[in-house]
Amino acid sequence: MAKAPGEPMSVVTALVRASFLVNAAYAESAKEYGLTPQQGQLLCVLMAQPYGMSELGAVLRLAKSSLTELVDRTAQRGLVRREPDPCDRRAVRVTLTEQGGELAEAFYAETCRRIDLLPAGLSAEERATLAALLGRVVLDNNVPVVFKDTEENGEAVPAR
């Protein structure tokens, strides 16, 4: 049966509902920059380095055809471009254009700002604990780096 109101939330429910919250903040941030969430995610992934399509598809967990079209649409806007792979004439590498790089940085910063507001009700120590635990879940499950980690996006967890 459903829990009584005062009863604490399970970790499963907390993860699902937190995900819903983060998705909404991410989508709002993307919208502010005239991006769709998928385009925003593509730009964020490419901030680290150019990627081949196969690897990019693995990182984003998309079917090959889905990725081809996402890259098509994003390239159409001048934000990314396909470059020939010098080592393999079948392959292309996807990289940010100058315009795409600038938009990616701005979108990334705004997304960091918005997401950083979500745990505002926690103390610094609680934030650090949350980051440590959630970070371990992320690492344990080999989540690809769909969002880079820098000092600029919220204070880092103090070293142990």
Added chain:
Amino acid sequence: MAKAPGEPMSVVTALVRASFLVNAAYAESAKEYGLTPQQGQLLCVLMAQPYGMSELGAVLRLAKSSLTELVDRTAQRGLVRREPDPCDRRAVRVTLTEQGGELAEAFYAETCRRIDLLPAGLSAEERATLAALLGRVVLDNNVPVVFKDTEENGEAVPAR
């Protein structure tokens, strides 16, 4: 600049990447039941009670037209139905059919099982702490109940 490998992950990055992880598990669970993630989410929300379209749209954070079509598709499959609102002839109420209720329960249980595996590398105490902190973030941000909370989905946080 990017952090050194050993440096802890920020709470912002942890939230975004954890969200990616949860989304993937959710989508896999939906697929196993022949549902799309959106249909699964609709079913989960309706497990609690029937909803009017306006309230349902608010909970799911969808435009009115998006919800109309989502309900159309899900009703087409016999999983939900629209009922007239006895108090307001403009309004309809969306409720689960018997078939939809059964599928919702199965999908919900499987999703709980999958999500419950994600923090498997944490101790029971760490899970409780994660649930408490993430739960507070969820409550602080007024996240709608897009996923119900019962004793069955992972152990609850011990009472304080």
Added chain:
DNA sequence: CCTTGTGATTCGGAACCCGAACTATTTTAT
């Protein structure tokens, strides 16, 4: 040199998203 495997694209089909406009009904103002 031929066969197999890989990288990426194309295609058909479906789901999903939203804003504007519309219809029916309820609520509010006169």
Added chain:
DNA sequence: ATAAAATAGTTCGGGTTCCGAATCACAAGG
């Protein structure tokens, strides 16, 4: 009591996203 305004929900046009199968070009292996 009637008209105007607001609300509930649907329709429509346009766009994004998803995927499996099929295809072509190229690389690797036999």
